[in-house]
Amino acid sequence: MVEGATVVFKPEDKKAKTPIGSTVFQAAKEAGVHIRSECGGKGLCGKCRVTIKNSDAVGEVTEAERKHLCQSEIDSGARGVIIPPERQVAPRQIQVLGLERKVELNPAVKKVHVLLPKPTLSDIRPDLERLLDELSLQDQNVATLEIDYEILKQLPNILRFANWDVTVTVWDDHRIVAVEPGDTATNLFGFAVDIGTSKIVGHLVDLTSGKTIAIGSIENPQIIHGEDVMTRVTFATVNDADLETLQELAVEGVNKVLHEACAKVSIDPCRIYNVIVVGNTTMHHFFLGIQPKYIAISPFTPAIKRQTNIAAKELNIETNPRCLITFLPIIAGFVGADAVADLLATGICEFDELTLLIDIGTNTEIFVGNKNDVLCCSCASGPAFEGAHITDGMKAVTGAIERVRINSDLEVECKTIGHVKPTGLCGSAVIDVVAEMLKREIINGQGRFNPQMKLGRLRKKGGETKFVVVWGDETATGKEITVTQKDVREIQLAKAAIHTGCSILMKRKKLREEDLDRLFIAGTFGTYINLENAKYIGLVPDVPTNKVRFVGNTAVMGAKMALTSKGMREKSELISKKVRYLELGNDPDFNQEFTKALFLRPQKIKVDTYKRNF
């Protein structure tokens, strides 16, 4: 691996110098071209297929490589490797807003402007004590106030440079984290960020008003090491350096959204003194550089439950170096701080109404209860709703079909994001196709294609049947967009996971669907689904539409509430302690409920027919 080759990625013309023998995946990573890979470049998923324009550039293609081209090795003089647009990690519809409750403005970080009397021979108080005395006059409880060592070192110079006119930033009434010359009291910002498995969303908040002044969002850069959490955990387990890589990527992601948001409103990131971070428990461990492997193996124990407060400089977050980075508390190994934030934002733990909350993602968290008691679980719904593991699936970016209707003439109507020729199907469209095929009896309740149905759109190839959603001459790639028997199975598995979670929680809480006062659906995916179709295939419980509310990205909104209100931060601790977690896999009814839930209309099936039919 001493010889080098230059690989050019079209159409962006991004180049990478790479040793001969590298894989295309490695070269793409080097060039900063993100190839979507579910397997993290291990050559398992086949999602990274690339078109080789100059076959000389790539060594003899093996059988394995033919299917999984991220594994192809590069020879010298490689040129023009093209990765089709739908295989690149591209900006997509990211849900950056959500339900938010008004909170009393009382952030943990405060600024106090003080004018100090100058020292004289009859007033020889040391610099810090002089400052503390003045702060105590301004009603600050300074008895237990500490000062950051870096600030202490600079204090004599700062005070004299500022001519004894300074603004002090105090963290949580117990630590001085900044002393700045002059009156900077109105320059007080915070950042609330949700590190999702696939996306990172951050709100830049003016802490003097409590208002979001700019938003940043990107794909989670960890995605190059696997789309789903488990692939990344496996990667991080091999050696410590790989865990560090994932931590660095998470930090890089947070820094990017932070800089994006700050640039929009020309705010110096040094004026950010508190960051509230939420994310699932694995993201929590990755971000903090804690080995996540014990979350992934039974009994799924995380390292820490309560909130952590770590200085920005220790984590390389590019705010004020002494800014505290608060990761909100988690609930369990599969119910993280994002879920705590969901509960903060929706207020479920505070109200009388019995609410079911489903935050749909690669992992779906489900909560049911009210102020008296909330029970929760997590289900591995998988990435099918994000377009992964689906033959022509893709994320909800421009060119993705997001709505599908099959009319009574069995003709297909589609709606595509960005009103361009379609490239593939995003999650909501796949659900629509499955629901619509079920309604038109193209498939049955078990998800099987109806063998009696004669239809031009139905194709058989090598024993597998597929349904053509869009003909090849109407697509951006010239290839047909189809849904296969396997795709239907993927959706069945995903929705069964969620359905099982809901039904077991309801059972344990001794509730029926009609007892629910509200159904909240959170998360980006949830925001875009066709509710009637989701209910029709049993993805979400069949409650009256007027009781259903799409609450959006409640994770980031909950983080923002904790950022602007100390009360909410304390409430997050209470939620973390009080909400009960149910380990679904450990529930005696799990297997029966899951088998039942695989049916597309489980509510229409009698229990004793499950096993016979499936």
Next chain:
Amino acid sequence: MVEGATVVFKPEDKKAKTPIGSTVFQAAKEAGVHIRSECGGKGLCGKCRVTIKNSDAVGEVTEAERKHLCQSEIDSGARGVIIPPERQVAPRQIQVLGLERKVELNPAVKKVHVLLPKPTLSDIRPDLERLLDELSLQDQNVATLEIDYEILKQLPNILRFANWDVTVTVWDDHRIVAVEPGDTATNLFGFAVDIGTSKIVGHLVDLTSGKTIAIGSIENPQIIHGEDVMTRVTFATVNDADLETLQELAVEGVNKVLHEACAKVSIDPCRIYNVIVVGNTTMHHFFLGIQPKYIAISPFTPAIKRQTNIAAKELNIETNPRCLITFLPIIAGFVGADAVADLLATGICEFDELTLLIDIGTNTEIFVGNKNDVLCCSCASGPAFEGAHITDGMKAVTGAIERVRINSDLEVECKTIGHVKPTGLCGSAVIDVVAEMLKREIINGQGRFNPQMKLGRLRKKGGETKFVVVWGDETATGKEITVTQKDVREIQLAKAAIHTGCSILMKRKKLREEDLDRLFIAGTFGTYINLENAKYIGLVPDVPTNKVRFVGNTAVMGAKMALTSKGMREKSELISKKVRYLELGNDPDFNQEFTKALFLRPQKIKVDTYKRNF
């Protein structure tokens, strides 16, 4: 300065590769040969005189260089530069022990051995919460217990590696600073260290018994940048890198005594979890890397009064990286944490007895009072008692005369440290010479040589008179050891500073010498003086000898008390707040008192004769 020369320092044969144009001082520093320099190598003090064996090695000697050879520039091929032994910083008699009071054993750092139940599917508590729950069963208040981030990162691995059998180290009931596999509860050590201007002394303490198990001591390595505090402050003021140098030297010094002590008893420094540091306010600022210049200029304000607790890794102290380094509180710009420790060790602030405490050093701190009120001041007694600024002065190392008596035949009797041929006079000997000459009327009360006295030992040269203490044929160097008129003046100035401090404090407290119940004399120098001679020349007040106690290095003993007892640590804060500081230079009586104190027997002089005679 591109060409290099090799300089060899005899008799140790230490070599330095040094650029041509370097000074001998720089080359010596490079070779690790410590040349004693009062001026920090600036070419001002002339203390660094070296014998040049091969004059080719040194460029043309200028007039300035002839007197101050540390400034000589080195040519190529330099060889055999010899620095006479008395000009090297050599190990000396360091007072490592002192008065110590018994305290209840209750260190701020504690270890708790716990056996944790392993996680199961029915007990999914996260690692930290599992640990905290177990600690709370063992009576630890864990509600506010934080965990160090580095420990949190390793926690999942440590717990599993240790098979859930660990020992937790808790700092001050609020922070977990170590989690170690197995039962290490008996491996709990602390270190108490006094950073003096000229020496560093440290006690390694077993915190399970409260006993010192080893002691380390060295010269303060900062000494290469000046013997006295003010030279070092001036050095540190020029640019930030120089302040960093002094901080690094202080840290290096502490690390050296720490490693020395640990090596003596084969203790791993990683088992040290708390270090208590004391030192004067300038040493405090140097050690913490805080700009000390504002201590040196009116109104002499330090940066911080109360104690600081900083992690070892932030200061590069080579204990357990999460060991807390506690610098005890100070009182004022010239009354530091060493003084607070003196008060802790002597208990002056706790007892009824009216006590005068004098801690003699380059700066001398004086305290007077009892449990009701203590008043203190600092006087610039200078380095004369350490042998500096005295023609044939030297530190109290082997070869230094430490006792001198002039008998009625005017013959001189000497006692030399190490029973070798003498090299020079240490401070206690110079005081003896002055007192004895006064008794024998060789000098008068004004310190002037008696012009009527005819004596072989009295020499006149260029208008200056000097007294030969040892003839050349009886010394190690073959040169006479003398005391000059200027030397007598130096002693008068030094003792006047201390006398003035005592008398003004007594005046402000409305006390006479006979009101004092006790006189404590602390510090290395104080330990070795001839009390009667010190009283005779008015260096210390004339109280009955049975009321006088030499208390030794109370600074390090006070630090040790704070190390073994949280109560004492709290008491140090009280002392720092309660003890009143008097700025001598600001006192209206200062000039008159000082003028009076210059007389060698001020107690015998009437006030109205001062000005006429001096």
